[in-house]
Amino acid sequence: MSTLSRSTMLLLGTAFSIASGFDRPVIAVMSHPYNSTHEYMAASYVKYIESGGGRTLRVPFTANSTQIEEIYKQTSGLLFMGGAATLPQAARDLYALKVKGDESGDFYPMWGTCLGFEWINQLVGEDDSIIDGMFSAENISLALDFTDAISGSRAFPEDGIVADLAGNYEITMNMHEHGVATEDFLANELLTDTFNLISTNDDLDGKNFVSTIESKSADKAIYATQWHPEKNNFEYGAVDNDKAYLSTSHSAEAVRLSFELAAFFVGEARKSDHVFEGNLKLAINERTGVLEETSFEERYVFLN
Template sequence: MLRSVVFLPVIFIQWSCALPTKWKPDPINNRPIIGILTQEVNDHVMKPFGKTYIPASYVKYIESGGSRVVPIRLTQSTAEYEKIFRSINGLLFIGGSSNLETSNFARVARIFYRLALKANDAGDFFPIWGTCLGMQLLTVLVAGENLLTKTPAENMSLPLNLTTEAFSSRMFEGFSSNLMNALSQEALTGNFHHYGVTVETFKDNDKLQSFFSILSTNKAENGATFVSTMEGKTYPFYGVQWHPEVSRFQWDPKLTFPHSPDAVRVASLLAEFFVNEVYCCRRNLHYFSQPEEEAMSLIYNYTPTYTGNFTGYEQIYFF
């Protein structure tokens, strides 16, 4: 009896690339530390407490993103700052009222800015974030001159006038379309400033124009249109003229801190972005050489002072 034979076609598949024998992920820093530059005390109400300070809201803001904090004093040597730079994974310039050209705050910021430029040029990603005065400081450092003019928006919550660059930006990449709409329509950003960089001045300055992308603008009380959000085009440097930290951590009833769910969500996402973004702190592998030195450098060694509401902050770290 004959049996039928079925011939099945044999398919040879040639892999375009072989799987590695062992997958090796890029190193990720799961214990990031961000430095916060202290600032001189200029307010006479605060002078009895110390010479420099950091509002606790900035510390909580960074910690809420999943990082620890090291306060950076203004009285150390350049060699000590270089050592700190090699030990931290990012840097925050806070808001305040220091002179952006002659103060120790500006002097030390300039040291770290130059170190960050050099590191990033060598492929060592080191992020810097500037809030309010900190953003203004970034424009001075990049432009090499003070281009600030009066753009008063004191004690005002505003929606952002988002540019087209905002929708392709790194900063807002994690924002849903609904939240981006809310950010452009609802008063989610707390503004407490007298000066800023106008859009016209920004665009007329080749250094600023080539270094930063404008992500949002706003109109000041005097009618001037100022840059309210920006990010570096090739460097992981970010600036906001408004205060994301206040939405979650400051509660003075005399001040218009936006506390809506959307405002809180915006603050949360930006804190997480700064710590987690691929160009930012978790890809930066700087570290303290000794665990004991790390432990002694952290903000945990200091106790914030409760100042009530007479300073605009409930809690402040003084140094």
């Protein structure tokens, strides 16, 4: 019997679940507490993933182990977003499933942005105290200071457009007081065994912090940035009379960087064999409202 291509199977209507796994990746994104009754997800992360061709499934901040197992099974990757929440047990449980999957040859890429970057360092480094709370890096856009490790980077190929943009233009938006000092990262063997240190930066006081990391193993597929690629396209920080209070760049270079990284991560998710079965609600369908604010221009809110 001849082997049908994925596109042929989709046209014939035979193996929609297979097409879903490869061509319709669904990314898990953990929501954060908003108040006593609701959690939220910044809409910019949903739009960011959509710009790369993916969709988003919410991970409740207080999800139990049964919910986490089902979410892991039906999603093709995981993104921890920025915010101000403490690392929850649900995130630890989801990461534990990823580690177990990595050991058995499963492929489940993971990305962390800002707070999510910090969570990944805490999880992989097995040290919650790795996070330093003394950085002056609020509302500044920087060009990345790449290390020699960029020569083998998958997300930032040395001679590629992404490295050119991020390294030569001040378009990586930082909004953090917490972070990982470069010296602390280098002193943690679990982190240095797992990750290549792709870039560092200095804060406004000259203190050096880790800004980009990437797993040494392509099979582990872990990527994390202390900075915000999604803001370049989807967060203007507009206040009265459309005056921006954020230093986020919306130049052609900044927008291209955001798109390229979204496309890269969703492309990684397409390699996963996990299949979305449709019995869980996508974030865009589950949301109970939209809040318009300044820190995140739009927040999707969800009942606890």
